[in-house]
Structures are given as structure tokens and as C-alpha cells.
Amino acid sequence: MKVLLAAVLVVSAVTVPSQAVAAEPLAVPGQATAMQRDFGLTEAQVQQRLAAETSAAKLLPAAQKAAGAHYGGAWYDENTKKLVIGLTQQTHAVAVQATGARTVVVPVTAAALDRRKAAVDKLAGKAVPDAVSGWAADPRTGTVVVNVQSGKRSAAVDAFVARVARAGAVTVREVAAQAPRTYAAGTVGGDPYYVSNIRCSIGFSVHGGFVTAGHCGRSGTVRGWDGSDIGTFRGWSFPGNDYGWVSVGNGWWTVPVVLGWGQTSDKLVRGSWEAPIGSSVCRSGSTTHWHCGQILAKNETVNYGNGQLFYGATKTSVCAEGGDSGGSYITGDQAQGVTSGGWGNCSSGGETWFQPVNEILSAYGLTLHTA
Known part of the structure; x- marks a missing residue:
């Protein structure tokens, strides 16, 4: 089954190191340990990987601009440790390569592919077979x-595929x-x-509160780990999206941690x-704590069943369990999104999906609290 997850915001006092931090967002030792476990890497390989992935992410805007109208999408190649830019025509290859990215020929532009994906969303409607x-x-x-679940291909699935x-x-x-499900849980310790x-689980601090998963959204008082009142949900959206935000008060405060x-x-x-796709990403949640994996796809539509579709999801190979909903996905020191389900x-x-954090910030006009 597919499940939704949730994230926890740090609202108690946190000691922030006073010493200077390296410019590149490399893993701290404990995070390196989690990545070593989940990727089978040495600590040195983890640091090298994060440095290369960070460089690729920061390179993307310039590389995309150089590709112009022929931009066909981007992904990170872990074998070459390079950002790869798809081009529908090689006329812009030299300009893109000058930014430091590799180029490959792809059949359609990213804009055209996004329009096709939007058309599939519309044609799919709400009547999606559970096996999809x-x-x-x-x-x-x-x-x-x-994506069709193994061994569950049927006439209904074939009809759905033909329609879209x-x-x-x-x-x-x-x-x-296994079908995706949400990862909210009953009240338990943690x-x-x-x-x-x-x-x-809390996702990320923003000025005035924190962001989390929309399927966790409810009217009423939001309480912290110690049972004291934090604040209230100011907005939430699910299905369709899976984002929400909580305002913070009552003696609680936000920190960029x-x-x-x-x-x-x-x-x-x-x-x-x-x-980009192919990058490593780590997740923090109140049930299963730290786990790492890779970004597998973006702008995915997830079928949680019962007509609950989630658009614009990012798919990862990171694991999660009930109560992790809303939790933080982070690459290096860069916020990526909040846990939805898996x-x-x-x-x-x-596998899990997250709601990209920048969309949440834009939807509610919020500013990420950063160090």
C-alpha cells in the first residue's frame, strides 16, 4: 500500500555550532553514517558525492539558460558525477557544455513533456485503477x-493506458x-x-512557523512533542497537492535545523x-529517523486510491513508515521537500514521494528559515 508521511519542526532550543562552516554543503559525520549505510559508500565517498551533487544543482540554472528553447530536462549522472542536460537540437551543445554540464539528445523539450504530462493528468481524471x-x-x-504494480496488469489497466x-x-x-499509502499515524511516542x-513530523522552519504535509492538516490546536500548544494550521491542501503550514507561537520558536x-x-x-534527478537525498522523520536514497523522478502523479491523486510529486528510493509524514528531505544543507507517502x-x-518545498513556499508566500 501507499502511505502518507509527516514531518516534525524543531521548536525547542537547539545548539548551533559557532565555528565557520565549509562553503560546500557536505554531510556532517552522522549524516555520512546514514548515507554509508543506505548507499554502501565510505565516508570519503559520501563527502565527494555530496560535493559533486551540490555543484550540479547550482549549475542547473545557467545550463538551462544556455539550452534555451531546446532544453529537454536535466538529471545527475552518478557514474560521471556530472549534470546532464537533454537537448532536442545540438546547436546549443557547445554553450551548455561551457557551463560544465554534459549534453545528450532527447526527443522532446521539457516544456512539451510537461504539457504532455498535464494532458495525461486531465485524461486520467479520478477513475484510476488501483494497480496504477x-x-x-x-x-x-x-x-x-x-507505473503499474507487478502482476496486476488487467483489461482495466490497459484501457486506462490507452486513454491517457x-x-x-x-x-x-x-x-x-504494493500500492502507495500515506504515512500519518495514531498518537504514539517520539x-x-x-x-x-x-x-x-515537522518539515522545515519558515519565518512564522513550519511547513509539513497537507494530509496532516486539521482544524484545532497543534501540539508539540511535550504536549504543549505550538499553534494552528494556517493552510493545507490535499489531495492534488500535499502541503500545509502551521503558525508558531505559545513560547515556541523556529530554527533552521x-x-x-x-x-x-x-x-x-x-x-x-x-x-536534479539522480541526486542523493536524506529524510528525517519522527518514526524512522534518518534514511537516505536517490531522487528517481519529478513531477510524478501518485495514485493513493479512492480518488486521491497527488500531482507534482518527487519520487525517491528512501524508505519511510507511519508518522514520518511531513518530515524533511534534504540534500547536503539544501531543503528539498516534505514527506507525503510511499x-x-x-x-x-x-519508495517514497515528497512535496517539493519551493512550491509550498510559493503557494503561501513563506520564507524558508535558513542559517
Whole structure:
């Protein structure tokens, strides 16, 4: 099943190191340990990987501008440690390569592929077979990839694929035979926030409050890990989107930190540069704490069942479990998004989706609290 997750905001006193921090957002030792465990890397390899991925993310705006109208999407190649830019014509290849990125030929522009993905969303409607986990635009193939759970192909699935294929090229891919679900949980112990009988996790501090998953949104008082009142939900949106924000008061305050849960030092947040597909990403949540993986796809539509579709999701290979909803996804020291849902668990593995943080900030006119 697919599950929604939630995030926890740091609202108690946190000691922030006073010494100078390296310019590159490299992993602190504890975070390196989590990445070593989940990626099978040495600590030195983790630091090298994060440095290369950060450089790629910061290179993207200039490379995209150099590609102009022929821009066909971007991703990070972990083998070459380079940002890759898709081009529909090679006339701009020299200009793009001058920024430091590699180029490959792709069949359609990113803008055209985004329009095709939007058309698939419209054609899909709400009547999506449960065996269809979701769909996403794949810049590497120039198609919209429809994810169908392994062994569950049926006449209904084929009819759905035929319907959405009217938007253009569609590829069917078999995925794990489990449906995505949300990861909110009943009230249990940990370092969470609570609203009504739901426990979720804080995502990132913003000036005036914190952002989290929209499916955690409820009317009423939001309480902290110690049971004291934090504030209230000022807005939430789910399904469609999966974002919300909580205003903070009652003696609580915000800090630009993601909790390390003793597995890593608390991680400072310095910005929200968007990491490309293929980059590593780590997640912090109140149930399963620190886990890491890779960004697998962007702008994916997730089918949580019962007509609950989530558009614009980022898919990852990071695991999560109930109560992690809303939690932080971070690459280096750059905020990426808040946990929405997924399938599997952190014992046997799984995949998760997050709501990109920059969309939340834009939707509510919020400013990320950074160090």
C-alpha cells in the first residue's frame, strides 16, 4: 500500500555550532553514517558525492539558460558525477557544455513533456485503477511513464493506458506490487507534532512557523512533542497537492535545523536549491529517523486510491513508515521537500514521494528559515 508521511519542526532550543562552516554543503559525520549505510559508500565517498551533487544543482540554472528553447530536462549522472542536460537540437551543445554540464539528445523539450504530462493528468481524471501507482514525465526517454504494480496488469489497466496515451508517447513500467499509502499515524511516542488524533513530523522552519504535509492538516490546536500548544494550521491542501503550514507561537520558536535523532548531528538548513534527478537525498522523520536514497523522478502523479491523486510529486528510493509524514528531505544543507507517502518500510525497503518545498513556499508566500 501507499502511505502518507509527516514531518516534525524543531521548536525547542537547539545548539548551533559557532565555528565557520565549509562553503560546500557536505554531510556532517552522522549524516555520512546514514548515507554509508543506505548507499554502501565510505565516508570519503559520501563527502565527494555530496560535493559533486551540490555543484550540479547550482549549475542547473545557467545550463538551462544556455539550452534555451531546446532544453529537454536535466538529471545527475552518478557514474560521471556530472549534470546532464537533454537537448532536442545540438546547436546549443557547445554553450551548455561551457557551463560544465554534459549534453545528450532527447526527443522532446521539457516544456512539451510537461504539457504532455498535464494532458495525461486531465485524461486520467479520478477513475484510476488501483494497480496504477502513478505516472511521471521522464526527460531521459521523452515519454510519460505509467507505473503499474507487478502482476496486476488487467483489461482495466490497459484501457486506462490507452486513454491517457491520447496525450502522446506513454511508456508502461512494472513496479513493486504494493500500492502507495500515506504515512500519518495514531498518537504514539517520539518527537512529533500532534493534531487531533494524528501524529506527523515537522518539515522545515519558515519565518512564522513550519511547513509539513497537507494530509496532516486539521482544524484545532497543534501540539508539540511535550504536549504543549505550538499553534494552528494556517493552510493545507490535499489531495492534488500535499502541503500545509502551521503558525508558531505559545513560547515556541523556529530554527533552521533538521533533527539528526542521534544518528547525525542536527543539520543546518542553508537554502533550497533543487537537486536534479539522480541526486542523493536524506529524510528525517519522527518514526524512522534518518534514511537516505536517490531522487528517481519529478513531477510524478501518485495514485493513493479512492480518488486521491497527488500531482507534482518527487519520487525517491528512501524508505519511510507511519508518522514520518511531513518530515524533511534534504540534500547536503539544501531543503528539498516534505514527506507525503510511499510503499514498503525501513526493514524491507520501499519508495517514497515528497512535496517539493519551493512550491509550498510559493503557494503561501513563506520564507524558508535558513542559517
